[in-house]
Amino acid sequence: MRGRRDECEELDRLVAAARLGGRGVLVLRGAPGIGKSALLEYVASAAGDCRTLHVAGIESQMELAFSGLHELCEPLLSLLDRLPEPQEEALSTAFGLREGTPPDQFLVGLALSTLLSNSAGESPVVCIVDDAQWLDQASVRALAFLARRLTTQPIAESVAMVVAVRSGEGAGSWADLPGLRLQGLAEPDARALLESAVSGRFDARVRDRILAEAHGNPLALLELPRWFTSAELSFGPGPDSTTRSRSLTSRMEDGFRRQLALLPQQSRLLLVAAAAEPLGDVRLLWRAAGLLGINVDAARPAERAGLIELRETVRFRHPLVRSVAYRSATKSERQAAHRALAEGTDPATDPDRQAWHRASAAQGPDEVVAAQLEHSADRALAQGGLAAAAAFLERSAVLTPDAEDRVQRRLNAAQVMMHAGALDAASQLLTVTEHGPLDELQRARLDVLRAQIGLASNEGRDALPLLVNAARRLAPLDEELALDSYVDAFTAAWFAGHLATGPSAMEVALMVRDAPKPSLPRRGDDLLRALAVLFGDGYRTAAPLLRTAIKAFDTDDLSVSEAVRLLWLATVVAIDLRDGTAWDRLVVRHLRIVRDSGAVSALPLALNSRVFLALFSGDLTKAKALVHEVESATELAQIRMTPYGAIGLAAFEGRDDPTTRLLASARHDAAARGEGLGVALTDWANALLCNGQGRYAAALESAREAAAHPEEMVVRSWSLVEFVEAAVRTADPAGAAAAVGQLAEVAEASGTDWAVGILARSEAQLHDGPRGEELYREAIDRLGRTNLHVESARARLLYGEWLRRAGRRLEAREQLRRAFDAFTAMGMEAFATRARHELSATGETVRRQAMEAQELTAQELHIARLAADGLTNAEIAAELFLSPRTVEWHIRKVFTKLRVTARRQLADALRAISTSP
Template sequence: MSPRPNSQWPGLRGRRSECETLSGLIQAARSGRSAVLAVRGEPGIGKTALLEYLAGTASGSRILRVSGVESQMELAFAGLQQLCDPLLGGLERLPTPQADALGTAFGLRTGTPPDRFLIGLAALSLLAEGAREQPLLCLVDDAQWLDQASALVLAFVARRLAAESVVLVIAARTSVDQQRWAGLPQLTVRGLPDTDAETLLESAMTGPLDDRVRHRILAEAHGNPLALLELPRWLSATELTFGPHTAQPRTLLSRMEEGFRRQLEPLPEQSRRLLLTAAADPLGDVGLLWRAAERAGIGVEAAGPAEKAGLIELRETVRFRHPLVRSVAYRSAAAPERQAAHRALAEVTNADLDPDRRAWHRAHAATGPDEGVAAELEHSAGRALAHGGLAAAAAFLERAAMLTPDAGDRAERQLNAAQAMLHGGTFDAAVNLLAVAEHGPLSALQRARIDVLRAQIGFASLRGNEALPLLLVAARRLEPLDAELALDSYVDALTAALFAGRLASGPGPVEVAHAARNALTSAAHPRRGDVLLRGVAMLFADGYPVAAPLLRRATQAFDSDDLSLEEGVRFMWLAAVMASDLWDERAWDRLTRRHLKIVRAAGALSALPLALNTRVFVDLFAGELAAASALVEEINAVTEAAESKLTPYAAIGLAAFRGHEEQAMPLITASRHDVVARGEGIGVSLTNWAQALLYNGLGRYPEACAAGREAAAFPAEIGVSNWGLVELIEAAVRAGDRPTATAAFEQVSEMTQASGTAWALGVAARSEAQLHEGTKAEDLYRVAIDRLGRTDVRTELARARLLYGEWLRREGRRVEAREQLRAAHGAFTAMGMDAFAERTRRELAATGETVRKRTVDTRQDLTAQELHIARLATQGLTNPEIGAELFISPRTVEWHMRKVFAKLGVTARKHLREALEATNAV
């Protein structure tokens, strides 16, 4: 807000450092790199002025702008569409899936609900296309008022910009929405230095100012430029002489709002109504504003006084002097005036082209309950869900409930809104809405639904053991009211029981399983969720061999494209865990992919962190540590956006597979304390399994044995306990504790024989081989390598080769040992399993072979992202295809490929595979 001084410095007064930072962003874009900055500060501190400065210095750049507006926060993708609108002519140049996703999100095309991350990739690609001819500057002001869907996509884009010549600057208020932009480069704008503040205050004065008043204004403004410029205008001559009245608002923000309110008061009524109508419309469409004004009986002459007062500009778009002017113009109006403004806007908004905005204006125009408007909002909620806007759907449903005349219908819409909030990850809002709903007249079924939703919210936000007894009670209450919802709630209870594990307080998985089996007897037409529930209940009640065939059928039923959002959120994690427990890595792979696709498509933030964490372990066992690392970064970003406290399981698993003790152990130790405090027993097993894996790689077998024993101590913690048994067998044999290894193998053998998959039988053979000597051991190692060679779990195969090579060396068969150890070392090195690679290198050295140090060093020259891109390129994928796989733009892929070529010393893709093989990176 501060004017430029007449000095050698051409920037804003007192903002030299900030302006230099912004100028550096433009320089980066001109050199072919992208840049991102989150500008934070209190209202009036100068964020908008800094954006204007940046726009003014960005010669040769194309500029896109959007400002968040409170009234459009509930309209999904409204902000993103406004930002991207000038580029939509290039939509057809995007890959068809991306063009369809973005077109569907903006309501320009019809189709299935788009994947939220595909929308993000499409937006990234569209911006990259827009920057092909000249740098692109994207300015987002008042980001705290963006709709949630737009904010999430922009955060996604911000974290993936690299080499597109795009500058993205996001301005938001301090202390508002801190998490969403966390991790981005930050610029916090503070008050002006005293000297600059005093100079700016003098520039705003038209006459002398008493020293006492000057000091008081300076003290109250705290260097805030808007306050320094405006306070002298707002104060009367008496106040300028004697100081403001003590009755004035105390906070600086309220004082600035009061000042703008004073500027509005002298305006003619028609001018105030015009300002109010402009404030109620987030689009800034001048034509729409004048059509609404005409409908409301406001003449064109009304603009003159408002423009003369400097409060608004009506040119190509509607621009308020400051966002606070818009806010004050809207909030200071009486309710009937606001309703009239929205009514006029609704009447001139095209019902075919923009039905949701029309419905939203009609809702704000309503003077009391109106079923017609409520039904229209409910239709808008359905469209929002189809566009991936859970937050928008929840807002439409909540507003629809407020306008619903019938108490029963009102409660139903409130519960549906709370459910959308739950899936969208806004847990506090959902809890508050449930508290409102339960004070109204409710049916027994609706009261039971409230119990279920409240327990689901508790479980989704904390994953502790408190939700388990609540879910079990709710499921029992639902049995006579809604059999299907009761069975679904038993699935939720079993999922909670699996998480609670050994730390369950009260009912455990066995009790839940028996209750679920009793409820299943009344299911006349079992759904696939019911089949899964029966299989899991059978697992706990009757044991693994009996349950395995039914669980296999259940997981196959969920390997389908016709799953709903509700099925995906409620069942897919459990189905994927069962596939892992069945040692079926390909079903595990497919189900985790489907789970991610469903929750991403709907923007279901409550389920996304868990879906991502589960998917990481598929990549880890497959040896795709680079892909797992990329997902861990994504998890960090998503967890910041969601109100979730999920333990960082994926990061723990990645550090353990890499074998980096200095990274793994702090995570393991901190998480172990956290899961115990929350009552999350599965976390105890997982952290101990990770520690056992880590120490087996490092060759510290007694420590691995102790951790493995804890990991396998509670078989009800499905999946992880199996992994713990496998680590325990290897560690116990090496630590000289054969009875422990034998007992663990007996448990593994029972499961793997019932499973019968190549993964199961290969691991069983490898485990048993360690318990034998001579020909028996050798035959089993060969069987293990043969079986595991048919699977996608490359880490298991490499470990079988390592164990076989170690056994051959101990038998004195060094030449044969080298063959197995070389293969294992190459695999571990390529995958990035550094501890196991070093263990293998030592074993090779014991055979008399020297492993070249350059092998590891060369691989490490490539970053994880570069290595992943190079591997995809050797598979024949094009730059756009690689970008779609990794959620980055084709130009960023091209930028990484240039670095890969330079590091590997090649000039064409056809030489990539040979270069990677030479460094054991493929």
């Protein structure tokens, strides 16, 4: 470890922290040969008294879903039955230990966290990941999720993770994690290492040239002298040498290639087979070697050269050796190696690797192998391996003899790639596909996929015209696919909103009304046609149809496809109808099905919907926990998305500076992407924030912007409410009255307590005397029947302010006190402060609630509430996706902060927090 003292000390600190119950992550980044693997060997030695788990990425198995994670967790499989049932099922399915539905990758990450936590209860755990750039993507996502939990979550796990990744190769998944960028050794250390690799004396000028070329790279310093002849070491390279113009990595590869060239033919073929076999299975290698006619003595020259070790497993001296051994072989040699490995692999225990080897051995189109790869794709999907399934399908397409079948498999591969988040790869595959012979149906499907990729990329403006044109072409070819495309078009129109280019939502509605009905009606078709009526004929006409359409989704017999594609849209409709009960039921069902099905790309949207239900219900603690989940899920799905939930949470909390910065940044990004919905949502959030802070002129401006566009359904309705409140306070009664008129249309058509209560609250602000009081009381009564406690508290605040202005101080105090208590308990600081100021104006002295008594973090408060409700630590862990040890750790902190000694005391302690003056 010459010259790596600082790095070793950093690794020592990480391991020491794990021994003391802490947790941490360190990502080692650097060029090939810079010493990453050597540092990993050092940390393994330093953690000799800990449980160390190892995995190394191998380029040839990058497409085998969860293979890396399975290898890492192999020593812990006996602990699987100690996981909460959903987590145990997710990992077991991911590892192929049981059949089942595709596991939610988010749940796999949580299960990994719990598994390691359980193991850490016996001994500190150190996870060592080498060549992370070559791990399969499913494993990368799970491990990166774990790494971020270890760096961001307040948990005591006794778990450390050290990851080595090449600079510039797959490093994005590990971005923003604590790390060390390894540089070359300092000149004295580099010189000493070089001299240790050379026997005898050599020309000082050659030594200096090697030092200059190596730039302190340890592998280069050790290998470069081996690649020069004695004459070259004394006099420099000969006249034919071109190494000076090559990159260092290329020259190192050249050096290994020269070493390989000195080996006997059978030894080189054995290394080719070993490089093609990802598991390092010595027995499989020798079976393949026998089929290739390679005798057992062939390994000795390669072992003597230090290129490979054959012990319990196959180990190459360096990943570059594996890469060079494989790539320097001829095509026929590689095919022969894969053919032998395929024959030596048991199809009953490992059919997918056998299929991959058979595909690599194929000399041309082969329908039998293509079909086998397609079956492997099905199995990969059953294990949640979207990336693996896409790779199998893509390779299957290449080997498909029939042109029409080849196009179909390419389209299927692109669709799976899209769901896996590999949007660029999916686009590239579609580009290749569109130049082939496509019939009209296939070309329309290709356009739909291209548009769906645009939607996933938050480029709704580009997706909308493609979807509309594709739907028109599909109408005479495939009625159901045409209508599905119109659903996606509505989605695109809703996200693009007022920034849409091409057809508007109203134009899409007219097209839907003219489209023929399918012979077998589906739930989605009724919802689609109800939306068409909404945009074509107005809210009043559409409301009964919308209400009927969303009722059809309030059932347990939904297919996964219906739920993933349509439940979020049904939820949006429920909110627009101001049906809080339907909103609750649909969003919970949506989130459950998305989790159970493993539809990672749909998870962030489902979670965001759940965030807003928690916000309007006044459970900001739950909302905050969900926002953290959204961040993890968005990262896991590798998609870009406006942080809707975070925006809403910030506005409800009402903290000025951080919220203002978040809204400005989100609005700018949404506008740049052409996402009108994101722009409108930030305007609404700013109006809510400013109304809470009493900055009514600013609230009016933002609310006017957000309410100006009818195509942005829910946000427009919410913004009208903020507009009324701001307009009344800025002496714009005409504008307020116009907005109330629009809210009246919603209330009359909807008829729910939420809609009628909001109308009464809004209209009350326009009146003095008995009519105003009657409306306020109706608002409080109506909204009090819902589960939307924020709306009820705001009605009391407005009524209390109205009473105070009327000189009825004692009555005002009652309403303002209840509003103040509610806002404070919820954590809505701006509205709580506004209520406190109003209470002070009535002559009542108000002290801020003892927030020091609420020192509990959002996570602690949530856990405390669940414990007070009687849940065990294991049940809380399953509910919040934590390990039981982490829950226990939080409970101890809660007991200390609340000064209680038993769980039965928690309910009273929490009640005291929420009501203390």
